[in-house]
Amino acid sequence: MLDGAEELAKAGYAWEIADAPILHRALNLADLAHVLELLRIKAIPEHAGHALIGELLHLADSPDDTVRYDPEFGEMYSSRERYFAGRIGDDAGWLHAGRTRREAMRIAYRIVVRRQVLTLVTAAADLVEHLCIQGRAHIDTVMPDYTYLQPAQPTTFGHYILSFADPVLRDAGRLVREFADINASPVGSGAASGSALLSDREGPGHDLGFDGPIHHVRDAMWQSDPFTHALLAATTLVIAHDKLAEDLEIFTSREFGFVTLGDGLVRPSVLMPQKRNPYALTVIRGVAGIMIGRSTGQLTVTKSPSARSDLYIYAYGEVPRSLDLAIRATELTSAVVRTLSVDAGAMKAALEETFTEAADIATFLMQRFHIDYRSAHSIVAAAVDYARADARPLSPQDISRSAQSVVGRSLDLTDDELAKLTDPVQVAASHDGLGGSARTPMLAFADDRTTQAIELRDWAGRTRDTLDLGEADLLRRARAAIDHEEATETP
Structure with missing residues (x-):
């Protein structure tokens, strides 16, 4: 050696x-x-x-x-x-x-990655459907929405869970768009400037299921951006799963008790009998970190002069492995959503004495009494402080007292008016604009996103079927060539 x-x-x-x-x-x-x-x-x-x-x-x-x-x-x-x-x-x-080793490898790489993209799009579509199923089931299940982990406004669990549908659909759409470039053919590229032997670049590429040839042979050999974009889309897709998983890890805690994971997605402690660890959420969060690291690594190796093998040597395995990890994480997230049990009572109880209706009260004061919103905001903030100090619900007297100090006059609300403004069910139902928490916009949203998910899955299925037929035909033609030779040699 x-x-x-x-x-x-x-x-x-x-x-x-x-x-x-x-x-x-x-x-x-x-x-x-x-x-x-x-x-x-x-x-x-x-x-x-x-x-x-x-x-x-x-x-x-x-x-x-x-x-x-x-x-x-x-x-x-x-x-x-x-x-x-x-x-x-x-x-x-x-x-x-008529062919370099790199051309053979590039072709194989595209064949592998294109199928993974289709599988990931399918998994994303399935996840959106499960999100929509849970969203419809809990369209009226009120809960606090949180920002900075602080109770913000009344919403519903249906509205909350459906907020994760569009991020998944956006990344699925990015993968669909990248598929067109991934499924472009480098066949017949030769060493660097083309092949003296293989002048037809369309036919052989079509035999392998490619949609058409990459128009510049040097670009065909050395392009990396379609794979980088697919990897980044897969990474941001898993980051969307991570956001949900991190929320659910909080919501499954004893302190919240909002949701419970399916039995198949938890792991008991070997020491502490009472513990039920949400292990699936840990896996999803960990995969997000790994995907970020791998994406960063691929971006690093693509920073090189053109016509260098660095990026492909470290992409042939890393990109497919990363996409496979994203597929499994997406399927796991679907299982989490599908098996999620919701404690509607705990969610509603969490709204008590949180004053999450404060913004709606301030808006009502602004419209009813024709005062600017900043003043209305100050009135409600002071009224909430009075109620909190006495550990009691907000009263019309709190509003009147704080208004006197802020705008120099009383703003009188009836008990019925304030009761309506502080009812989380009515508050959530009153947000009936596009994308709001009310029943009508959310049901329309769930129906539309379900339709989009079905269309994505159907596209991926049709495309996969086309590839399957093409590969089967290639194998059939190869066997026919052998059979013809044997038949010719038989006396």
Whole structure:
């Protein structure tokens, strides 16, 4: 072994070889399409092409460890070359015709990532549907909305939980838009400026399910932004899950007692019998941190001159692993939402003596007595202080007393008026503008977002079906080529 080769294998090739299980199947497809195209244009001998197809079909039905992927032989493409040479001798060398190893790897990478994007979009759509189901179920379940963990205004749990639907839909939409660039074909790019052998870049790419060729071959080989954007969208998607998980971790605590996770999502303490740890929420929060770290790492390695392998060496495995983690975190978040039990009594009780209706009272005073809002705000703030000092509910006398000191005159409310203004159910129901907590806008919101989720899932399903059919047809054509050769050789 050459001096330094062992160290390079351990530090470099071993890293790439670890990604072989991720890319193995996709590399088989990329190689099959390449050999079929070489045979179509009569660029290689038929016997060599058929020998290669036979081995590739064998690998298509075999686990990745059939090829001895070993850093001692170099990166994974070199291990595959060694495997083919050991099986069919010099005929294996025809696989290199008109294509660099990087082109094969780039094709396989896109094949893997495009399916993960579809799976993540589907998982996001499922999550939105579960959010909408819970939102409808608790459209009238009143609770305090919190800012800075302080009671702010009366709302409903339905309104609260539905606030997480649009962030998920936005990231799903970003993934859909990035799919178009991810599913663009680098086939036929050659070394740097094109291939002297493969002039048709559309047909072979179409055979692999790509929507069309990337128009500039150098960009086709070295672009990283579609994958970076997909990774960032997956990261912000998981950050949205994290926000919900962090809230729910508080809401599941004994001090709040608003919600309970499903039994399958908690973990008991091995020492303390009474504890029921919301372990699923810990996992979601941890995944968000990991995704942020991996996204930052990928952004760092993409900062390089053009036509450098750094970004791909560390992207082939890291991006698919990160997307897989995002998929699992999204599916776990769906399970959390789906199995969530809500204590409506605890939520309503949490509104007592919190004065969360104060902003609505100030707005009423402004409109009823034609005073500016800042003065109305000061009146209600002082009235709340009076009530708090005596540990009692707000009274019309508190309003009148504070108004006298702020604006120099009494503002008289009846008991019935104040009772309506301090009823959290009526306050939440009065916020009936677009996106407000009232029943009508929230039911319309839930219906619309459910429709959007169904459309996303249907798009992902149709696209996945198209890819499945294309890959099945590629394998069928490859088998037909072998069958034709065998039929021709049979006397």
